[in-house]
Amino acid sequence: MTSNSADPSRRVPSPTEPDPYPDLTSAGSLAAALESVAAGLGLGWDPVLVSESDPLRSAGVASEVVDRETCWITLGSAERQFILSGWCRGVRLISGSTPDLGDMALALEGWRKGATLREIHEAAPFVTVTELARAHERGPAAAVAVGWRLLLEGLRQKEDLFSYARSTLRIAEAAYAEPKLRRLYPFTSHRSLHFTTCVGIPYSRDVPHVDPLSDGRYRVHAPSRRAVIGDADTPEAAVALVVSGLPVGCGPAVAGASGDR
Incomplete structure:
Protein backbone atom coordinates (compact mmCIF):
# COMPACT_ATOMS: atom_id res chain seq x y z
CA MET A 1 0.00 0.00 0.00
CA THR A 2 1.24 3.46 -0.84
CA SER A 3 1.15 6.32 1.68
CA ASN A 4 0.00 9.79 0.64
CA SER A 5 1.95 11.23 3.57
CA ALA A 6 5.39 12.78 3.52
CA ASP A 7 8.23 10.49 2.47
CA PRO A 8 9.54 8.85 5.65
CA SER A 9 13.20 9.00 4.57
CA ARG A 10 16.06 9.65 6.95
CA ARG A 11 19.73 10.47 6.76
CA VAL A 12 21.88 7.38 6.35
CA PRO A 13 24.68 7.35 8.96
CA SER A 14 28.25 7.29 7.74
CA PRO A 15 30.35 4.18 8.40
CA THR A 16 31.95 5.91 11.40
CA GLU A 17 28.62 6.76 13.03
CA PRO A 18 26.60 4.28 15.12
CA ASP A 19 23.36 3.17 13.51
CA PRO A 20 20.48 4.71 15.54
CA TYR A 21 18.15 1.96 14.31
CA PRO A 22 19.96 -1.37 14.85
CA ASP A 23 16.66 -3.15 15.53
CA LEU A 24 15.36 -2.10 12.13
CA THR A 25 18.58 -3.25 10.51
CA SER A 26 18.40 -6.69 12.11
CA ALA A 27 14.68 -7.08 11.36
CA GLY A 28 15.12 -5.99 7.77
CA SER A 29 12.59 -3.14 7.81
CA LEU A 30 10.65 -0.81 10.06
CA ALA A 31 7.45 -2.74 9.41
CA ALA A 32 9.06 -6.05 10.38
CA ALA A 33 10.53 -4.56 13.55
CA LEU A 34 7.18 -3.04 14.49
CA GLU A 35 5.36 -6.32 13.87
CA SER A 36 7.83 -8.11 16.11
CA VAL A 37 7.40 -5.60 18.93
CA ALA A 38 3.60 -5.74 18.61
CA ALA A 39 3.66 -9.55 18.76
CA GLY A 40 5.82 -9.40 21.89
CA LEU A 41 3.19 -7.15 23.50
CA GLY A 42 0.43 -9.58 22.56
CA LEU A 43 -1.19 -7.25 20.04
CA GLY A 44 -3.11 -9.06 17.33
CA TRP A 45 -2.31 -6.87 14.35
CA ASP A 46 -2.83 -7.48 10.68
CA PRO A 47 0.40 -7.13 8.68
CA VAL A 48 1.87 -3.66 9.01
CA LEU A 49 1.55 -1.61 5.84
CA VAL A 50 4.53 -0.23 3.94
CA SER A 51 4.98 2.56 1.44
CA GLU A 52 6.03 1.52 -2.05
CA SER A 53 8.34 4.55 -2.19
CA ASP A 54 10.39 3.39 0.83
CA PRO A 55 9.41 -0.13 1.92
CA LEU A 56 12.34 -0.63 4.30
CA ARG A 57 11.83 2.52 6.33
CA SER A 58 8.06 3.02 6.31
CA ALA A 59 5.26 1.52 8.36
CA GLY A 60 1.56 2.15 8.69
CA VAL A 61 -1.12 0.65 10.91
CA ALA A 62 -4.71 0.73 9.64
CA SER A 63 -7.51 1.66 12.01
CA GLU A 64 -10.58 -0.46 12.58
CA VAL A 65 -12.56 2.75 13.18
CA VAL A 66 -14.42 4.42 10.32
CA ASP A 67 -12.83 7.76 9.31
CA ARG A 68 -9.61 7.26 11.25
CA GLU A 69 -6.90 7.13 8.61
CA THR A 70 -3.98 4.73 8.56
CA CYS A 71 -1.37 6.02 10.98
CA TRP A 72 2.01 6.22 9.22
CA ILE A 73 5.31 6.23 11.07
CA THR A 74 8.34 8.18 9.90
CA LEU A 75 11.92 8.14 11.17
CA GLY A 76 13.88 10.99 12.69
CA SER A 77 16.95 12.03 10.72
CA ALA A 78 19.18 13.62 13.37
CA GLU A 79 18.58 11.06 16.11
CA ARG A 80 16.58 7.94 16.86
CA GLN A 81 12.94 8.97 16.82
CA PHE A 82 9.79 7.30 15.60
CA ILE A 83 7.28 9.97 14.58
CA LEU A 84 3.52 9.57 14.20
CA SER A 85 0.55 11.64 13.11
CA GLY A 86 -3.02 10.41 13.40
CA TRP A 87 -5.59 12.01 11.10
CA CYS A 88 -9.36 11.72 11.02
CA ARG A 89 -11.55 13.45 8.41
CA GLY A 90 -9.00 16.14 7.67
CA VAL A 91 -7.99 16.81 11.28
CA ARG A 92 -4.76 15.76 12.95
CA LEU A 93 -5.88 14.38 16.29
CA ILE A 94 -2.59 13.01 17.62
CA SER A 95 1.10 13.57 17.03
CA GLY A 96 4.35 12.84 18.80
CA SER A 97 7.69 11.08 18.68
CA THR A 98 9.52 8.53 20.79
CA PRO A 99 12.76 6.53 20.54
CA ASP A 100 10.96 3.48 21.95
CA LEU A 101 9.25 1.28 19.39
CA GLY A 102 7.26 -0.44 22.16
CA ASP A 103 5.73 2.87 23.25
CA MET A 104 4.92 3.59 19.62
CA ALA A 105 3.16 0.23 19.33
CA LEU A 106 0.96 1.06 22.33
CA ALA A 107 -0.05 4.37 20.77
CA LEU A 108 -0.83 2.68 17.46
CA GLU A 109 -2.92 0.03 19.21
CA GLY A 110 -5.09 2.69 20.81
CA TRP A 111 -5.52 4.47 17.50
CA ARG A 112 -6.30 1.18 15.73
CA LYS A 113 -8.91 0.04 18.26
CA GLY A 114 -10.74 3.37 18.57
CA ALA A 115 -9.53 4.43 22.01
CA THR A 116 -10.32 7.99 23.00
CA LEU A 117 -7.59 10.59 22.68
CA ARG A 118 -7.25 10.67 26.45
CA GLU A 119 -6.86 6.89 26.57
CA ILE A 120 -4.21 6.95 23.85
CA HIS A 121 -2.23 9.61 25.74
CA GLU A 122 -2.50 7.68 29.00
CA ALA A 123 -1.20 4.51 27.33
CA ALA A 124 1.56 6.38 25.49
CA PRO A 125 2.38 9.69 27.24
CA PHE A 126 4.66 10.83 24.40
CA VAL A 127 1.54 11.39 22.28
CA THR A 128 0.48 15.02 22.09
CA VAL A 129 -3.24 15.78 22.14
CA THR A 130 -4.11 19.46 21.84
CA GLU A 131 -7.12 21.22 23.27
CA LEU A 132 -8.39 21.72 19.73
CA ALA A 133 -8.02 18.02 18.95
CA ARG A 134 -10.11 17.16 22.01
CA ALA A 135 -12.72 19.63 20.79
CA HIS A 136 -12.79 17.95 17.38
CA GLU A 137 -13.34 14.64 19.14
CA ARG A 138 -16.48 16.09 20.73
Whole structure:
Protein backbone atom coordinates (compact mmCIF):
# COMPACT_ATOMS: atom_id res chain seq x y z
CA MET A 1 0.00 0.00 0.00
CA THR A 2 1.24 3.46 -0.84
CA SER A 3 1.15 6.32 1.68
CA ASN A 4 0.00 9.79 0.64
CA SER A 5 1.95 11.23 3.57
CA ALA A 6 5.39 12.78 3.52
CA ASP A 7 8.23 10.49 2.47
CA PRO A 8 9.54 8.85 5.65
CA SER A 9 13.20 9.00 4.57
CA ARG A 10 16.06 9.65 6.95
CA ARG A 11 19.73 10.47 6.76
CA VAL A 12 21.88 7.38 6.35
CA PRO A 13 24.68 7.35 8.96
CA SER A 14 28.25 7.29 7.74
CA PRO A 15 30.35 4.18 8.40
CA THR A 16 31.95 5.91 11.40
CA GLU A 17 28.62 6.76 13.03
CA PRO A 18 26.60 4.28 15.12
CA ASP A 19 23.36 3.17 13.51
CA PRO A 20 20.48 4.71 15.54
CA TYR A 21 18.15 1.96 14.31
CA PRO A 22 19.96 -1.37 14.85
CA ASP A 23 16.66 -3.15 15.53
CA LEU A 24 15.36 -2.10 12.13
CA THR A 25 18.58 -3.25 10.51
CA SER A 26 18.40 -6.69 12.11
CA ALA A 27 14.68 -7.08 11.36
CA GLY A 28 15.12 -5.99 7.77
CA SER A 29 12.59 -3.14 7.81
CA LEU A 30 10.65 -0.81 10.06
CA ALA A 31 7.45 -2.74 9.41
CA ALA A 32 9.06 -6.05 10.38
CA ALA A 33 10.53 -4.56 13.55
CA LEU A 34 7.18 -3.04 14.49
CA GLU A 35 5.36 -6.32 13.87
CA SER A 36 7.83 -8.11 16.11
CA VAL A 37 7.40 -5.60 18.93
CA ALA A 38 3.60 -5.74 18.61
CA ALA A 39 3.66 -9.55 18.76
CA GLY A 40 5.82 -9.40 21.89
CA LEU A 41 3.19 -7.15 23.50
CA GLY A 42 0.43 -9.58 22.56
CA LEU A 43 -1.19 -7.25 20.04
CA GLY A 44 -3.11 -9.06 17.33
CA TRP A 45 -2.31 -6.87 14.35
CA ASP A 46 -2.83 -7.48 10.68
CA PRO A 47 0.40 -7.13 8.68
CA VAL A 48 1.87 -3.66 9.01
CA LEU A 49 1.55 -1.61 5.84
CA VAL A 50 4.53 -0.23 3.94
CA SER A 51 4.98 2.56 1.44
CA GLU A 52 6.03 1.52 -2.05
CA SER A 53 8.34 4.55 -2.19
CA ASP A 54 10.39 3.39 0.83
CA PRO A 55 9.41 -0.13 1.92
CA LEU A 56 12.34 -0.63 4.30
CA ARG A 57 11.83 2.52 6.33
CA SER A 58 8.06 3.02 6.31
CA ALA A 59 5.26 1.52 8.36
CA GLY A 60 1.56 2.15 8.69
CA VAL A 61 -1.12 0.65 10.91
CA ALA A 62 -4.71 0.73 9.64
CA SER A 63 -7.51 1.66 12.01
CA GLU A 64 -10.58 -0.46 12.58
CA VAL A 65 -12.56 2.75 13.18
CA VAL A 66 -14.42 4.42 10.32
CA ASP A 67 -12.83 7.76 9.31
CA ARG A 68 -9.61 7.26 11.25
CA GLU A 69 -6.90 7.13 8.61
CA THR A 70 -3.98 4.73 8.56
CA CYS A 71 -1.37 6.02 10.98
CA TRP A 72 2.01 6.22 9.22
CA ILE A 73 5.31 6.23 11.07
CA THR A 74 8.34 8.18 9.90
CA LEU A 75 11.92 8.14 11.17
CA GLY A 76 13.88 10.99 12.69
CA SER A 77 16.95 12.03 10.72
CA ALA A 78 19.18 13.62 13.37
CA GLU A 79 18.58 11.06 16.11
CA ARG A 80 16.58 7.94 16.86
CA GLN A 81 12.94 8.97 16.82
CA PHE A 82 9.79 7.30 15.60
CA ILE A 83 7.28 9.97 14.58
CA LEU A 84 3.52 9.57 14.20
CA SER A 85 0.55 11.64 13.11
CA GLY A 86 -3.02 10.41 13.40
CA TRP A 87 -5.59 12.01 11.10
CA CYS A 88 -9.36 11.72 11.02
CA ARG A 89 -11.55 13.45 8.41
CA GLY A 90 -9.00 16.14 7.67
CA VAL A 91 -7.99 16.81 11.28
CA ARG A 92 -4.76 15.76 12.95
CA LEU A 93 -5.88 14.38 16.29
CA ILE A 94 -2.59 13.01 17.62
CA SER A 95 1.10 13.57 17.03
CA GLY A 96 4.35 12.84 18.80
CA SER A 97 7.69 11.08 18.68
CA THR A 98 9.52 8.53 20.79
CA PRO A 99 12.76 6.53 20.54
CA ASP A 100 10.96 3.48 21.95
CA LEU A 101 9.25 1.28 19.39
CA GLY A 102 7.26 -0.44 22.16
CA ASP A 103 5.73 2.87 23.25
CA MET A 104 4.92 3.59 19.62
CA ALA A 105 3.16 0.23 19.33
CA LEU A 106 0.96 1.06 22.33
CA ALA A 107 -0.05 4.37 20.77
CA LEU A 108 -0.83 2.68 17.46
CA GLU A 109 -2.92 0.03 19.21
CA GLY A 110 -5.09 2.69 20.81
CA TRP A 111 -5.52 4.47 17.50
CA ARG A 112 -6.30 1.18 15.73
CA LYS A 113 -8.91 0.04 18.26
CA GLY A 114 -10.74 3.37 18.57
CA ALA A 115 -9.53 4.43 22.01
CA THR A 116 -10.32 7.99 23.00
CA LEU A 117 -7.59 10.59 22.68
CA ARG A 118 -7.25 10.67 26.45
CA GLU A 119 -6.86 6.89 26.57
CA ILE A 120 -4.21 6.95 23.85
CA HIS A 121 -2.23 9.61 25.74
CA GLU A 122 -2.50 7.68 29.00
CA ALA A 123 -1.20 4.51 27.33
CA ALA A 124 1.56 6.38 25.49
CA PRO A 125 2.38 9.69 27.24
CA PHE A 126 4.66 10.83 24.40
CA VAL A 127 1.54 11.39 22.28
CA THR A 128 0.48 15.02 22.09
CA VAL A 129 -3.24 15.78 22.14
CA THR A 130 -4.11 19.46 21.84
CA GLU A 131 -7.12 21.22 23.27
CA LEU A 132 -8.39 21.72 19.73
CA ALA A 133 -8.02 18.02 18.95
CA ARG A 134 -10.11 17.16 22.01
CA ALA A 135 -12.72 19.63 20.79
CA HIS A 136 -12.79 17.95 17.38
CA GLU A 137 -13.34 14.64 19.14
CA ARG A 138 -16.48 16.09 20.73
CA GLY A 139 -17.85 17.28 17.40
CA PRO A 140 -17.78 20.19 14.92
CA ALA A 141 -19.67 22.62 17.15
CA ALA A 142 -17.09 22.20 19.90
CA ALA A 143 -14.26 22.57 17.38
CA VAL A 144 -15.76 25.82 16.09
CA ALA A 145 -16.14 27.23 19.60
CA VAL A 146 -12.57 26.38 20.61
CA GLY A 147 -11.23 27.48 17.24
CA TRP A 148 -12.74 30.93 17.66
CA ARG A 149 -11.43 31.28 21.21
CA LEU A 150 -7.90 30.25 20.26
CA LEU A 151 -7.90 32.57 17.25
CA LEU A 152 -9.00 35.57 19.30
CA GLU A 153 -6.62 34.78 22.15
CA GLY A 154 -3.70 34.45 19.74
CA LEU A 155 -4.42 37.77 18.05
CA ARG A 156 -4.82 39.55 21.40
CA GLN A 157 -1.43 38.28 22.50
CA LYS A 158 0.14 39.79 19.37
CA GLU A 159 -1.81 43.04 19.03
CA ASP A 160 0.73 45.13 20.95
CA LEU A 161 3.59 43.78 18.84
CA PHE A 162 2.26 43.71 15.29
CA SER A 163 -0.05 46.14 13.51
CA TYR A 164 -1.45 43.39 11.31
CA ALA A 165 -2.57 41.51 14.44
CA ARG A 166 -4.48 44.57 15.67
CA SER A 167 -6.31 45.01 12.39
CA THR A 168 -7.04 41.30 12.05
CA LEU A 169 -8.22 41.19 15.66
CA ARG A 170 -10.71 44.01 15.05
CA ILE A 171 -12.30 42.22 12.10
CA ALA A 172 -12.23 38.88 13.96
CA GLU A 173 -14.03 40.37 16.96
CA ALA A 174 -16.65 41.92 14.69
CA ALA A 175 -17.12 38.62 12.86
CA TYR A 176 -17.47 36.72 16.14
CA ALA A 177 -20.24 39.11 17.16
CA GLU A 178 -22.20 38.08 14.05
CA PRO A 179 -24.12 34.81 14.75
CA LYS A 180 -24.04 33.73 11.09
CA LEU A 181 -20.24 33.82 11.10
CA ARG A 182 -19.68 32.66 14.66
CA ARG A 183 -21.00 29.21 13.72
CA LEU A 184 -18.42 28.83 10.93
CA TYR A 185 -14.83 27.73 11.54
CA PRO A 186 -12.37 30.66 11.40
CA PHE A 187 -8.77 30.68 10.26
CA THR A 188 -6.19 33.17 9.07
CA SER A 189 -3.97 32.96 6.00
CA HIS A 190 -1.47 35.65 5.02
CA ARG A 191 -3.17 38.03 7.47
CA SER A 192 -6.58 37.47 5.86
CA LEU A 193 -9.53 36.24 7.91
CA HIS A 194 -11.32 33.25 6.42
CA PHE A 195 -14.39 31.23 7.32
CA THR A 196 -15.07 27.63 6.35
CA THR A 197 -18.23 25.54 6.40
CA CYS A 198 -16.28 22.41 7.36
CA VAL A 199 -13.75 21.85 10.13
CA GLY A 200 -11.37 19.49 8.31
CA ILE A 201 -8.54 20.20 5.87
CA PRO A 202 -8.83 21.09 3.04
CA TYR A 203 -11.20 23.81 4.19
CA SER A 204 -14.10 24.92 2.05
CA ARG A 205 -13.73 27.96 -0.19
CA ASP A 206 -17.37 28.95 -0.40
CA VAL A 207 -17.46 31.93 1.99
CA PRO A 208 -16.05 35.45 1.38
CA HIS A 209 -12.93 36.44 3.29
CA VAL A 210 -11.48 39.72 4.53
CA ASP A 211 -8.10 41.38 3.94
CA PRO A 212 -7.10 44.18 6.33
CA LEU A 213 -5.60 47.01 4.25
CA SER A 214 -2.61 49.18 5.17
CA ASP A 215 -4.80 52.31 5.32
CA GLY A 216 -7.01 50.83 8.05
CA ARG A 217 -9.85 49.75 5.78
CA TYR A 218 -10.95 46.23 4.90
CA ARG A 219 -11.37 44.51 1.54
CA VAL A 220 -13.87 41.69 1.21
CA HIS A 221 -13.12 39.12 -1.48
CA ALA A 222 -15.46 36.65 -3.11
CA PRO A 223 -14.67 33.02 -2.21
CA SER A 224 -12.66 32.51 -5.41
CA ARG A 225 -10.60 35.64 -4.68
CA ARG A 226 -11.00 36.57 -8.34
CA ALA A 227 -13.51 39.27 -7.50
CA VAL A 228 -13.77 41.95 -4.84
CA ILE A 229 -17.16 42.30 -3.19
CA GLY A 230 -16.21 45.69 -1.78
CA ASP A 231 -14.10 47.79 0.57
CA ALA A 232 -15.28 48.85 4.02
CA ASP A 233 -14.17 51.58 6.40
CA THR A 234 -15.07 49.66 9.56
CA PRO A 235 -14.92 46.03 10.70
CA GLU A 236 -18.71 45.99 11.11
CA ALA A 237 -19.24 47.13 7.53
CA ALA A 238 -16.81 44.47 6.29
CA VAL A 239 -18.69 41.79 8.22
CA ALA A 240 -21.94 42.95 6.61
CA LEU A 241 -20.35 42.46 3.18
CA VAL A 242 -19.24 38.95 4.13
CA VAL A 243 -22.74 38.07 5.31
CA SER A 244 -24.21 39.41 2.06
CA GLY A 245 -22.03 36.96 0.15
CA LEU A 246 -22.79 33.82 2.17
CA PRO A 247 -23.99 30.88 0.07
CA VAL A 248 -27.66 29.93 0.25
CA GLY A 249 -28.38 27.68 3.21
CA CYS A 250 -25.01 28.36 4.83
CA GLY A 251 -25.37 26.67 8.19
CA PRO A 252 -23.11 25.62 11.03
CA ALA A 253 -19.73 24.15 10.06
CA VAL A 254 -19.84 20.39 9.69
CA ALA A 255 -17.32 17.62 10.31
CA GLY A 256 -14.95 16.52 7.60
CA ALA A 257 -13.08 18.18 4.75
CA SER A 258 -14.51 20.03 1.77
CA GLY A 259 -14.11 17.01 -0.49
CA ASP A 260 -16.25 14.84 1.80
CA ARG A 261 -19.49 16.54 0.80
